[in-house]
Amino acid sequence: MGTKKITVCHKRNDCIGCGSCSLVAPDRWQMNEEDGKADLKDGEWKGDEFVVAKINEEEYTKNKEAADACPVGIIRVD
Numbered sequence: 001m002g003t004k005k006i007t008v009c010h011k012r013n014d015c016i017g018c019g020s021c022s023l024v025a026p027d028r029w030q031m032n033e034e035d036g037k038a039d040l041k042d043g044e045w046k047g048d049e050f051v052v053a054k055i056n057e058e059e060y061t062k063n064k065e066a067a068d069a070c071p072v073g074i075i076r077v078d
């Protein structure tokens with residue numbers, strides 16, 4: 001109660017590996033050394049296009065910044 005549910009959604013296959021999200025929000029985003037794309041920490045695949053994670057309100061601003069920083073617009077925070 002009182003805690004808003006916030007979802008971060010990453011269209012991972014379209015990630016170009018620029019690294020911006022991991023610079024802005026390193027607590028939640030990490031670059032994958034094998035394929036060079038970003039990984040949403042503690043995220044789960046939904047279908048084969050999106051990785052999603054629930055975050056708390058304290059993380060909202062940073063992840064919103066990550067979404068704004070993403071040059072291909074594949075991070076959504078709702």
Ligand code: SF4
Pocket residue numbers: 014015016017018019020021022037038066069070071072073074075
């Ligand atoms: S900012 Fe976007 S394109 Fe860049 S690494 Fe993160 S998800 Fe991928």
